[in-house]
């Protein structure tokens with residue numbers, strides 16, 4: 001008998017960025033962060049986990065049809081934690097099949113370019129953890145599973161929910177309080193939209209894991225960011241979301257992206273994720289807002305040149321129209337509704 005479970009997990013794009021680890025092994029951050037979940041109709045990872053006593057060999061992962069290396073410490077930590085939880089259930093109820101002793105086969109597919117700065121590791125690890133949790137019939141809540149997904153990739157802990165999600169940095173050394181929670185469901189602000197400007201689908205230069213470690217080690221500006229800038233931005237952002245205050249949401253989003261990229265430039269040697277097309281996108285957003293006489297669009301950039309623009313549905317014509325000239329210079333673009341439901345479970 002083969003036991004099997006599938007799930008999908010969405011992509012999230014941070015509006016207050018995670019950048020910096022206080023513990024690289026447990027993947028504990030130097031600051032809290034907050035993200036908006038994108039619609040799974042547009043961007044998602046679909047993962048199926050299966051196991052069987054008839055499977056031989058080690059655990060395996062097929063990612064977009066290619067065998068993927070799962071020997072890394074972070075992936076191993078996810079497998080180990082999930083197995084331990086299943087083993088505890090089996091110990092408490094001896095009539096359960098001993099799934100924890102069988103090899104796992106994971107098959108995972110993204111419907112967007114991997115490693116293009118579109119947070120593929122977030123959706124990937126969230127789907128991996130949720131699929132195995134479903135296979136093992138674990139009773140853990142999304143918040144509890146976020147503790148495991150976090151160890152795969154920090155941003156993944158925010159992809160176990162839909163809507164507006166905060167990752168609280170926590171204080172404990174063992175990381176047991178460094179987990180995600182739901183700030184508001186997508187239905188709270190259904191007019192929110194995201195335009196994804198794929199400036200380059202090529203693999204990014206400096207990975208976020210290594211980039212943030214260089215920033216922590218060398219940037220003076222970074223200290224200011226984690227002690228003053230981010231705590232203020234988290235409070236302002238939660239307030240903006242609760243009140244559906246787009247102007248405030250937008251200003252904090254843009255300022256936080258700028259602050260994050262400033263610490264990258266202050267890293268020694270410096271790290272540059274944005275290119276000339278990225279900068280043209282910033283100027284386009286500024287021009288749109290100036291023309292509208294109010295804030296109708298906000299840009300944000302992760303560890304790559306791709307731009308995500310948040311706007312509200314009522315401003316779609318203004319925002320999309322203004323982007324037409326710069327879309328001609330980018331490799332492609334994708335409009336995604338940011339109003340998805342929560343992660344679909346089996």
Ligand code: DP6
Nearest residue numbers: 014017018153154155208209302303
């Ligand atoms: C710029 O979650 O990819 O996208 O924990 O090392 O896997 P690891 O890092 P990762 O970093 C994401 C950085 C970011 C900001 C964010 O998503 O908050």
